[in-house]
Amino acid sequence: MQKQFFGLLCLIATTLVSAQIKGKVTDQNNQPLPFVNILIENTYKGTTSNDDGFYELNITTPKTYTLVFSYLGYKTVKKEVQISQFPYELDMVLIEESVSLNEVLIDSETDPANAIIRQTIAQREANLAKIESFKADFYSRGLLKIVDAPEKIMGQELGDLGGGLDSTRSGIVYLSETISKIQFLNPNKLKEKITASKVSGDSNGFSFNSALDVDYNFYNNTISLGNEIISPIANNAFSYYNYKLEGMFYNERGQLINKIKVIPKRKNDPVFSGFIYIVEEQWTLFAIELSLTGTQAKIPIVDQLSLQQSFSYSENHELWALISQSIDLKYALFGIKGEGRFTAVYSNYEFNIGLSNKDFTREIVTYEKEANTKDSIFWNSIRPVPLTAEERTDYTKKDSLQVLRESQPYLDSVDRVKNKFKVSNILGYTYQNSIKDYRLGFNIPTLKAVQFNTVQGYTANADVFYTKKYDAYNRYFNIDGSLQYGFSDKRFRASASMIYKFNSITNSFLVLSGGVSAEQFSPSTPITPLINTVSTLFFEDNYMKLYDKSYLAINYAEELFNGFRIYAGLSYERRKAIFNTTDQTLFNDDDDVYTSNNPLDALALGTAPFNTHHTLKGNLDARINFGQKYLSYPDAKYNVNNEDYPTLYLGYETSFASSDQDYNYHQIKASLRQAFNIKDKGRFHYNLKAGKFFNADNIAFMDYQHFNGNQTHVSTSGNYTNVFNNVDYYTASTNDAYFEGHIEHDFNGYILGKLPLLNNLNFNLVLGMHVLAQPNFSPYQEYSVGVDNIGWGKWKFLRVDYLRSYQSGFQSDAVVFGLKFF
DSSP states (O other), rough: OHHHHHHHHHHHHHHHHHEEEEOOOOOESOBBTOOOEEEEEEEEEEHHOOOTTTEEEEEOOOOOOOOEEETTEEEEEEEEEEOSSSEEEOOOOOBOOOOOOOOOOOSSSSSSHOOOHHHHTHHHHHHHOSSEEEEEEEEEEEEEEEEEEOOOEEEOTTTTTTTTTOSOOOEEEEEEEEEEEEEEEEETTTEEEEEEEETBBBOOOOOOOOGGGGGTTSSEEEEEESSSEEOTTSSSSGEEEEEEEEEEEOOOOOOOOOEEEEEEEETTSOOOEEEEEEETTEEEEEEEEEEEEHHTTOTTTTTEEEEEEEEEEETTTTEEEEEOOOOOOOOTTTTTEEEEEEEEEEEEEESSSSOOGGGGOSSEEEEEEEEGOOHHHHHHHHOOOOOOHHHHHHHHHHHHHHHHHSHHHHHHHHHHTSSSSOGGGGGGGEEEEEETTEEEEOOOOGGGGGEEHHHHHHHHEEEEEEEEEGGGGEEEEEEEEEEETTTTTTEEEEEEEEEEEBBSSSSOOOEEEEEEEEESSTTTTOOOOOHHHHHHHHHHHOOOOEEEEEEEEEEEEEEEETTEEEEEEEEEEEEOOOOOOOOOSSSOOOOOOOSSOTTTTTTOOOOOOOOEEEEEHHHHHEEETTTTTEETTEEEEEOOOOTTSSSSEEEEEHHHHHEGGGEEEEEEEEEEEEEEEEEEEEEEEEEEEEEEEESTTTTOGGSSSSSOOOSSSOOSSSSOOOOOOOSOTTOOOOOSOEEEEEEEEETTTTTGGGGGGGTTTTEEEEEEEEEEEETTTTEEEEEEEEEEEEEEEEEEEEEEEEEEEEEEEEEEEEEEEEEEEO
């Protein structure tokens, strides 16, 4: 029985592997041609040649087929083959296409390409509407390489990146494949079911290649490719592009194809350059060969990104459909240089099949339970694009390395080497046990190792940690501890938190924390310790105000259903006032002195802003992501924010059983925020907040609602939709009703990118408006105009804003420097 069973498996495997037409496509000089489309005539069943020119067309029925070989720049070839058995080998030589302009009269004033583009733009929406819905098979392969990688980055060993780097410090660092079923409903609903996923060197991994991530439709006005990139056939394309007719040729159907060069008017605009091919009279896309820079895409790590698309005509439906796509990129960061390619093949289309909104949910990607366990027999039978020799070698090498590197002898040997303490570990050390999957150690972060404030003086800070992983990190247990000693107040403080993650479906967490710490009165910590250290020691501006908190807290968070997440917490706190203990400064100004640690009165040295007390605090909050989409993995759920809808936060907070009854209160609060692109005109952000206190006339000051001010003229926020950059930290704090609103629009080059000279700098204009209202504070408004994306090369780390504030008339103005590397 065992032999018969084994023989049956071998027969099945042989049949699966051999049921194919395969061969190699070359040019007249015997050079391999990659990305050649091979289709069975009048169908969308096909494949694409790999980088070495090899192809495999997986079919199972022996009969007569007409194969169509098409490749941009080469004449399309049709070949009829009679197949009686598999495998069937068919090599093909393609001849370069003659692109002619002999019969075209070129006007020096008006290029004929302009008329073609105008016709295509006029027909854009009609062509977009031709595909109301479809189902298709989708295949994707992603590959990333590194060339000549350094041994270390910022002092940290880079290693061989999972076996990807060879002795020359080069090689494949990511290789994966995806097979899926997709369905689409016009205008923008796309759903994908991934049936197979393979990652080189990770038998349990899931590829991040998906149809959703490479859905680039040039019939839309913009294409989301990092930035919102203007399509060469967008309604406003002539504001961004010049066009030149390079030539024309006839395809195998006798249709005239126009080859048009796409030329950006300004180099830093979010635009493409390259070629588009347009079918005469139908004014549809035949193919695309376009590229853009990382600057244009707002992806600094990328030097250049190129995109190719090929379309095939369906006579039954009288439309052109995308059949293959490749994305090539070159990147560089921290001395690492590399390149990559993501290939996609669409096949077996079913068009306009009556799909409706009922066929789509918020679940946009699903994985079959066994998607990542398919063996090589399966992949050899279904993979539409054959592996290159380099890719086959990578799979073989990394699969073998994975077996070795997951073995106990290997893991023990790695641990022995890494667990040895060295002099270089004095600022951080990690002990790990790879078999039991836990790590512990300490870390002294450079930016917080030594800090200064007028309450504690100089502080020494260190962190300790312990992490235990379960189920490939879907569950984990983590302990983080923070140690701090103040040299002026001679006080040691320590706090710790224990976190347990239950799963990756509802992403539920239980957190137990406690300790003693010096806390800012505002729980949102409006001034960072580093900024405060510089402000205090160099300018005698001790803006950070602290109180002493001893506490024990328990918190829980869980997504109850898609888009609705709750947060609940209960804590015991003992709060005590603390005072300045030092007047040390590096640059003393005789006309300037430190203010008190009392946020209510800058001159009240030694006066406590509240009474020492004990209290219990509780909170219950909800976050509602309207329209939230998600990806379903077999053991995880990943949420995808839907920019078409806002996020709503609702909260209730209370202090009760306080040792001082005046400190008991209730507060309800809400906020609404959203960020979205406005086509090619930039990105718009808003954040609206409101709340109301009850029974709170005499509560402790740290329980007030505090608004993020800024008195340092330095910001480390990416955007300013949660801060007033010209308001004191505590002047506007309230224990009554309140409202704050923030609006900001980043034009993302839309304005400055069109101005001569300035467009070479690639700066972004940012406008902002901020309002604040509460009963005991006159209505406040703040207006700002800023320039973002300032820096050198890939490092755009600076933003500069000029702002003016008004409160019963003009109040003051200021300049704020935004730093992005913190």
